[in-house]
Each structure stands twice: as structure tokens, then as C-alpha cells.
Amino acid sequence: MTHEAMAGSMTAIPAGNLGVVTDVSSDKQTFQVPWGKAMMWIFLLSDTFIFSCFLISYMTVRISTTVPWPNPSEVFALSFGGEPIPLILIAIMTFVLITSSGTMALAVNFGYRKNKKVTVMLMLATALLGATFVSMQAFEWTKLIMEEGVRPWGNPMGAAQFGASFFMITGFHGMHVTAGVIYLSIIAYRVGSGFYDRKKGGNYETVEIAGLYWHFVDLVWVFIFAFFYLW
Amino acid sequence: MAYVAIADRDHEQHLHDPQSFVTKYIWSQDHKIIAIQYSLTAISVGLVALVLSLSMRLQLGFPDTFSFITPGEYYQAITMHGMIMVIYLLTALLLGGFGNYLIPLMCGARDMVFPYMNMLSYWVYLLSVFVLLSSFFISGGPTGAGWTLYPPQSVMPGTPGVGGGIVLMLISLVLFIVAFTMGGLNYVTTVLQARCRGMTMMRMPLAVWGIFTATVLGLLAFPALLVSGIMLLLDALAGTSFFAPAMLSMGEESRHAGGSPILFQHLFWFFGHPEVYIVALPAFGVISDLVAVHARKNIFGYRMMVWAILSIGVISFVVWAHHMYVSGMNPYFGFFFATTTLIIAIPTALKVYNWVLTLWRGNIHLTVPMLFVIGFIFTFINGGITGLFLGNVAVDMPLSDSYFIVGHFHMVMGVSPILVIFGSIYHWYPKMTGRMLDDRLGRIHFWCTLFGTYAIYLPMHYLGILGLPRRYYALGDTSFIPDSAQAMNAGISIAALFVALSQMIFLFNLAWSRKHGKPAGGNPWNATTLEWQTPQTPPVHGNWGKDLPVVYRWAYDYSVPGAAQDFIPQTMAPEDVPRDVGSTYDGREGAHA
Numbered sequence: 088m089t090h091e092a093m094a095g096s097m098t099a100i101p102a103g104n105l106g107v108v109t110d111v112s113s114d115k116q117t118f119q120v121p122w123g124k125a126m127m128w129i130f131l132l133s134d135t136f137i138f139s140c141f142l143i144s145y146m147t148v149r150i151s152t153t154v155p156w157p158n159p160s161e162v163f164a165l166s167f168g169g170e171p172i173p174l175i176l177i178a179i180m181t182f183v184l185i186t187s188s189g190t191m192a193l194a195v196n197f198g199y200r201k202n203k204k205v206t207v208m209l210m211l212a213t214a215l216l217g218a219t220f221v222s223m224q225a226f227e228w229t230k231l232i233m234e235e236g237v238r239p240w241g242n243p244m245g246a247a248q249f250g251a252s253f254f255m256i257t258g259f260h261g262m263h264v265t266a267g268v269i270y271l272s273i274i275a276y277r278v279g280s281g282f283y284d285r286k287k288g289g290n291y292e293t294v295e296i297a298g299l300y301w302h303f304v305d306l307v308w309v310f311i312f313a314f315f316y317l318w
Numbered sequence: 319m320a321y322v323a324i325a326d327r328d329h330e331q332h333l334h335d336p337q338s339f340v341t342k343y344i345w346s347q348d349h350k351i352i353a354i355q356y357s358l359t360a361i362s363v364g365l366v367a368l369v370l371s372l373s374m375r376l377q378l379g380f381p382d383t384f385s386f387i388t389p390g391e392y393y394q395a396i397t398m399h400g401m402i403m404v405i406y407l408l409t410a411l412l413l414g415g416f417g418n419y420l421i422p423l424m425c426g427a428r429d430m431v432f433p434y435m436n437m438l439s440y441w442v443y444l445l446s447v448f449v450l451l452s453s454f455f456i457s458g459g460p461t462g463a464g465w466t467l468y469p470p471q472s473v474m475p476g477t478p479g480v481g482g483g484i485v486l487m488l489i490s491l492v493l494f495i496v497a498f499t500m501g502g503l504n505y506v507t508t509v510l511q512a513r514c515r516g517m518t519m520m521r522m523p524l525a526v527w528g529i530f531t532a533t534v535l536g537l538l539a540f541p542a543l544l545v546s547g548i549m550l551l552l553d554a555l556a557g558t559s560f561f562a563p564a565m566l567s568m569g570e571e572s573r574h575a576g577g578s579p580i581l582f583q584h585l586f587w588f589f590g591h592p593e594v595y596i597v598a599l600p601a602f603g604v605i606s607d608l609v610a611v612h613a614r615k616n617i618f619g620y621r622m623m624v625w626a627i628l629s630i631g632v633i634s635f636v637v638w639a640h641h642m643y644v645s646g647m648n649p650y651f652g653f654f655f656a657t658t659t660l661i662i663a664i665p666t667a668l669k670v671y672n673w674v675l676t677l678w679r680g681n682i683h684l685t686v687p688m689l690f691v692i693g694f695i696f697t698f699i700n701g702g703i704t705g706l707f708l709g710n711v712a713v714d715m716p717l718s719d720s721y722f723i724v725g726h727f728h729m730v731m732g733v734s735p736i737l738v739i740f741g742s743i744y745h746w747y748p749k750m751t752g753r754m755l756d757d758r759l760g761r762i763h764f765w766c767t768l769f770g771t772y773a774i775y776l777p778m779h780y781l782g783i784l785g786l787p788r789r790y791y792a793l794g795d796t797s798f799i800p801d802s803a804q805a806m807n808a809g810i811s812i813a814a815l816f817v818a819l820s821q822m823i824f825l826f827n828l829a830w831s832r833k834h835g836k837p838a839g840g841n842p843w844n845a846t847t848l849e850w851q852t853p854q855t856p857p858v859h860g861n862w863g864k865d866l867p868v869v870y871r872w873a874y875d876y877s878v879p880g881a882a883q884d885f886i887p888q889t890m891a892p893e894d895v896p897r898d899v900g901s902t903y904d905g906r907e908g909a910h911a
């Protein structure tokens with residue numbers, strides 16, 4: 088059996104939009120990426136819909152509730168030497184998370200150069216920054232619950248939906264970060280232990296896939312920051 | 319660096335065939351076993367839903383006769399029946415069952431791209447089923463909120479199962495979504511990335527297109543259900559008020575304030591409408607393949623069919639509020655959603671025309687699968703036409719929440735996909751087991767099911783136009799409903815019992831033919847698609863033996879003029895095609911542009 092006959096019927100790629108269709112629907116792989124990466128992109132698309140639903144729901148209840156919404160810059164202020172500084176903790180948290188995206192990007196880069204040691208170090212640094220973020224979030228939650236009296240079902244400052252949305256959305260995002268920290272640690276361990284070198288044609292592609300997830304979680308935080316804290 | 323796909327590696331390299339009984343049939347990563355596990359679980363839980371529907375029909379047909387059905391239990395039965403049928407039976411069977419079985423086989427892959435995750439998908443699904451069913455055994459019983467779970471009533475006292483039932487329902491749904499996501503990511507990636515050589519997307523059988531698009535819809539629509547489920551769970555457990563406004567409930571002020579019930583409806587239907595196409599699209603795809611095989615003719619308008627599937631998928635995300643006309647909305651919104659709803663009927667109708675045109679001048683074999691195909695086309699036209707009524711705001715207002723709705727969605731989402739499922743089980747059972755299902759029993763089963771279901775659902779349209787409200791335990795003294803409505807209700811109930819009983823024929827056939835059916839051989843229907851070309855029947859682990867198949871043509875080379883046989887398998891190279899003496903046909907794939 089020859090493959091030429093089959094190939095012959097496919098070589099003519101029409102110009103214009105039809106060509107795009109022909110290319111995308113062509114032989115075997117639609118996207119020239121590893122399976123894991125394709126799957127991660129699709130998963131993130133699905134996850135985008137989850138976070139969009141959360142944020143849109145939050146905005147809807149914020150608009151439709153009958154009681155005034157607490158002022159985020161007052162609620163999320165920290166006092167240093169008697170002076171309240173609005174949103175300072177959130178600013179630091181955001182900074183930490185964005186920095187971690189930087190270390191992650193470097194890790195991917197060194198992964199492609201197969202620099203095992205630096206890749207592992209950078210991934211662990213990313214995970215550590217992520218863990219720092221989660222700890223600061225835990226601190227923020229504690230402060231809100233213990234000092235400000237914010238509860239899912241109510242708070243002294245205004246609409247009950249404030250606490251409900253806050254705990255739900257930051258909690259869901261925090262779970263993503265926590266999962267990411269565990270995920271990164273496992274991949275870092277595997278890179279370090281030579282797991283990917285032993286595979287045929289060994290490469291550190293998985294580092295990039297983990298990176299996709301991590302950047303996504305950071306990006307989502309930017310939206311939460313903008314819609315929850317700055318609005 | 320070139321990426322070596324698992325499918326490209328040698329058979330030995332990739333597959334360590336499972337050895338023990340447990341890894342082979344229970345804790346299995348083989349897509350075919352997982353498909354069968356999904357299907358059997360879905361069918362079993364579907365039988366529970368069937369029994370529930372019978373208890374409702376007994377109550378409706380013969381009120382005051384059956385004292386064991388209380389109003390509360392009636393609501394619980396309605397809720398569990400609807401949710402099980404839509405999610406745990408149809409979605410699980412069409413995607414988890416058919417998707418798992420057909421995608422790798424029809425695309426020429428050895429398995430799903432991530433078999434371990436695929437296996438987990440099944441076990442989490444099974445867990446979600448157990449959580450759901452466990453609500454029958456707790457005090458207070460399952461929730462009676464209706465399958466739409468509208469708050470505030472679903473979380474307020476007075477609705478059955480408000481303590482534990484609703485919580486278990488929501489947890490089970492969350493688990494189902496996790497399971498579906500693990501499976502769905504696999505299906506989509508397999509279709510996109512793991513097809514065998516020569517299998518371009520535009521050569522894929524329409525069954526794969528339908529399942530693929532439905533899975534994408536699922537991955538984008540289930541998030542809305544997940545989010546509304548989490549928020550409702552918080553309302554029920556943590557005292558939040560996302561969906562519950564301030565209310566007086568049973569003489570007491572509720573602890574909720576300021577929530578938005580309409581928000582839930584938007585989230586629910588943003589999921590709910592695509593969900594009807596998650597069920598419909600795989601059915602559309604499968605039926606296209608069955609119709610071509612059993613009419614020995616290429617599917618009419620293949621490309622149009624693909625684009626119709628894709629455009630239905632896109633449009634189905636912008637029609638959801640047609641379920642909310644009576645909830646109240648800005649008239650411009652109503653106009654928008656009515657327009658999109660009617661637009662989606664265009665690609666849908668196009669598909670129906672193409673099925674009929676495929677039959678036209680085909681060589682129709684009235685096999686059991688073909689009977690189900692024809693039954694499906696009729697039923698779907700029926701349900702689609704009532705959909706057009708309901709899509710118009712002014713016509714929908716009086717019909718909404720009446721038995722007309724029940725008639726509509728049972729025709730279009732109940733009977734139609736079920737007929738497809740039956741037809742395709744008759745069609746693929748020989749591949750799955752190596753034996754044919756009994757033909758005579760199949761025919762009896764078909765006619766009983768078809769006439770029985772029409773006897774149930776056609777009268778419901780009439781009852782709805784009379785004004786019979788849906789979800790009522792009993793009619794009582796309602797002056798505008800004539801007494802004859804009750805007689806009709808009794809007739810419907812008898813038909814329902816009859817249909818349920820006739821399914822026993824099918825179950826018996828499934829069990830009996832497993833041992834005693836006629837041996838099927840590898841390709842009993844003379845079909846072209848890859849699953850019929852496997853070296854063994856039933857296909858073994860890895861599907862293709864040592865070499866992956868190579869595809870030379872689209873899936874519908876039936877009755878090609880000049881070819882000696884009336885079908886040319888996708889794996890047959892042009893130069894190998896047996897030709898009629900003196901024909902000029904060169905053996906290439908039929909034109910399908």
C-alpha cells in the first residue's frame with residue numbers, strides 16, 4: 088500500500104479562508120503541540136468560563152442588592168503607625184504573584200535549555216512565592232473575620248453579599264493557587280529526579296504546561312483585583 | 319524537537335496489556351471497557367428514573383387510588399426523574415458511553431490520549447451517582463425542587479428534602495462536572511490530536527463531529543452549572559444570600575436578604591440550553607452515520623452537516639433566556655432571544671432535510687437500526703415544530719409551565735435521543751460483543767416503543783393547550799379543565815406502563831444475545847468506518863494490532879458508481895478498490911465538497 092495516493096489528494100491547499108479550514112482540519116494533529124499542552128489550553132478555556140461566571144454573578148448581586156456595598160479601600164486597609172494605608176496588603180500580594188509569573192517564565196526558558204538545576208530552583212521559587220501569596224491571603228481572611236466581623240451571611244459595614252462573594256471568589260482562586268503550588272512542586276521533583284530525561288526523546292515540555300496553568304491563575308487574580316478591590 | 323505521539327510509537331512500546339481480571343475489566347484504562355462501564359451505569363440509573371416516572375404517572379392517571387404517593391414524594395420523584403434522565407443518563411451515556419467507545423475507534427487511535435484520567439472520569443461519575451442515590455436513604459429524602467432547582471424554593475422550608483436532599487444533589491452535580499471535565503478534555507484532545515494518518519477532520523464520520531462539538535459545549539456550559547451549584551450550596555449551608563431575597567416564609571422572616579433569584583435562572587439556563595444540544599448533537603451525528611449505512615448511500619451534504627453542527631453549537635449559547643420569558647425581562651431582550659431561538663432552527667432544519675435527502679432514492683434496508691432512524695426523524699420534526707411555537711414570546715406565555723412544554727421536551731429531548739440510543743445499540747452491539755441482537759425482538763421493541771411513546775406525549779400537547787399546568791400533584795376542581803382531561807391522563811398512564819414494560823424486551827435481548835445471538839463477524843452491516851475494520855471483533859486492547867490504520871477516503875463511500883461493492887472501507891487504498899469491468903472509476907474517494 089502506498090501513502091502517495093492519500094497524500095496526493097491533500098497537497099492542494101486552496102487560498103483564502105478555505106485554506107485555513109483545510110489546514111486546521113488536516114491530517115492527524117490539528118495543533119502542532121504535545122497532547123498535554125493542547126489539553127491544558129482547553130481546560131483553561133473551560134476554567135475561564137468558571138471564573139467569568141463567578142465574577143459576573145458577583146457583579147450582578149452587587150448591583151441588585153438593596154443595601155450599600157462596603158467600601159473596599161477602607162475594608163482592605165492596613166494600619167502602619169496609626170495611618171491606614173488602603174489596599175496595601177493586596178498590593179503586596181499582587182506583586183508577589185506577578186513576580187512568581189516572572190520566575191515561572193524563566194523556569195520554562197531554562198527548561199528548554201535542559202538546565203536541570205536552574206529549572207528546578209526557579210520552579211521551587213515560583214511555588215514558594217505562590218505559598219507566600221496563600222499565606223497572606225490566610226492572614227487577610229483572618230483579619231476580616233476576627234477584626235472586621237465579616238461573615239458569609241453578613242457584616243457590620245453593609246451588604247451581606249460582600250462577604251459571601253469575597254470568601255467564595257478569593258477562596259476559589261486560593262484553591263487554584265494551592266493546587267498550583269502542589270502541581271509545581273511535583274513537576275519540579277520530577278525534573279530534578281531525571282524522570283523526564285528517562286522518557287524517550289526526553290524534554291521538559293511539562294514545565295511549560297505547568298507554566299500555562301500558573302500564568303492563568305495569575306491572570307485571573309488581576310481580574311479579581313480589578314473587579315473586587317478597585318471597583 | 320519532534321514530539322513522538324503515543325499513537326506513533328510501536329505497539330509494544332506503548333501498551334503494556336493489562337494482565338489480571340481487575341485491571342482488565344474493572345480498574346481498566348481501556349476506552350472500550352470504560353465506555354461499557356459508563357453505559358451500564360447510566361442505563362441502571364436510568365431504570366431508577368423510569369420507575370420514578372411510573373409512580374408519577376400512577377398518581378396522575380389515577381388520583382386518590384395510590385395512597386403511597388404523597389404530594390411531597392411526587393415532587394421528589396419529578397425532580398429525581400428529570401435530573402437523572404438529563405444528566406446521569408443521557409449526558410453520561412452519549413458522551414461517556416458512545417464518546418468513549420466511538421472516538422478512538424472511529425478516529426483510528428489506540429485509546430484516549432490520557433487513559434488514566436479517562437478511567438478516573440468514570441469512577442468519579444460512579445461516585446456522583448452514588449451520592450445522588452444516597453439522598454433516597456436520608457431522613458427528609460431527596461430534594462423536590464424540580465430539576466431546574468430554582469431558588470429560593472429549593473433552599474427554603476416547605477420544599478421536600480430541604481435539609482439534606484438538595485445538598486446531596488448539588489454535591490453530586492459538582493462531582494459529575496468534575497468527572498465530565500476529565501472525560502471531556504480527553505475526547506476533545508483525542509479528536510484534535512490523535513487521528514490516524516489520512517483522517518482529516520473533514521473525513522471524520524459525523525458521529526465524531528457530533529460528539530466532539532457536544533463535548534466542547536459541555537466544557538463551556540457546565541461551568542455555569544458548577545458556579546450556580548456552588549452558590550446555591552453556600553445559600554443552603556453557609557447562610558449566604560446570593561439567590562434568596564428577603565422573604566416571609568411560613569410566617570417567619572427568612573434569614574436571607576438581598577439575593578437575586580433571576581441570577582440563578584440565568585446561570586442555570588446558560589448551562590441548560592447548551593445542555594439540550596449536548597444531548598442532541600451526538601444523537602444528530604450518530605443518526606447521520608446510521609442513515610448512510612442502512613440506506614447504502616453517502617450522507618447528503620456532508621460539509622453542510624458539519625457546519626450545521628458547529629453553528630448550532632455556537633448559537634446555542636445565545637438563546638438561553640427563552641426559558642425565562644415568564645420570569646419577566648426587558649421586551650428587547652425577549653425580542654433578541656426569540657430571534658436567536660428561531661435562527662437556531664435553520665441549521666437544525668437543514669440537518670433534517672439532509673437526512674431525508676439521504677434516504678431519497680437510497681437503497682433503504684429496513685433493519686432494526688434503520689427503523690429507529692426513521693422513528694427518530696419523525697419524532698424530532700414533531701418536537702422541533704413545537705419548539706418554534708415556544709420560541710415566540712407571545713405564543714410561549716400561555717403555553718409555558720403547561721403540559722405543552724412537557725410534550726415538547728419529551729419529544730425532542732426524551733424520545734428522540736432515546737430512539738437514537740436504541741438504534742445505535744442495535745447497530746454497534748455486534749462490534750462490542752461479536753454477536754447480533756435478535757432481529758425479531760428488536761422489531762417488536764421498536765414498534766412498542768414508538769407507538770407507546772406517541773400515545774404518551776402527543777396527547778400532552780393537547781392537554782397543555784387546555785391549560786393543564788405541569789408539576790401538579792393532582793388537578794382538584796379546576797373549572798377550565800374539562801373532565802375528559804382526566805380520562806386522557808389515565809390513558810397516558812396506561813401507555814406509560816406499556817412502554818416501560820416493553821423495555822424489558824430490550825433488556826432481555828441484550829442479555830440473551832450476549833451468549834445466543836447470531837455470530838456477527840467483523841463488519842455485519844458492510845460499513846465503511848474504521849471501527850468496523852479492526853483486526854479483531856470485539857476489538858482488543860490497543861484496537862489495531864501492530865499497525866495503525868491509514869485512511870484514504872471519507873466515511874461515506876457507499877454505492878460508488880463503478881465500484882464492485884456497494885461500500886469502500888475508509889482504509890482501502892484507491893488502487894485496491896475492486897471495480898466493475900470496463901468502468902472508468904479510479905478508486906479515489908467520492909467527492910464531498
Ligand code: HEM
Nearest residue numbers: 594598640641659663702705706708709718719727730731
Ligand atoms: C427548533 C428547535 C427548538 C426550539 C425553537 C425550542 C424552544 C424551546 C423553548 C422556547 C422552551 C421554553 C419553554 C418554556 O419553558 O416556556 C423550550 C423548552 C425545552 N426544550 Fe426546546 N426548543 C428546541 C429544540 C430543543 C431540543 C433539540 C431539545 C433537546 C434535545 C430541547 C429541550 C428542551 C427542554 C428540556 C425544555 C424544557 C426545560 C424545562 O423547563 O424544564 N428543545 N424549548
Ligand SMILES: [Cu+2]
Nearest residue numbers: 591638640641
Ligand atoms: Cu432552550
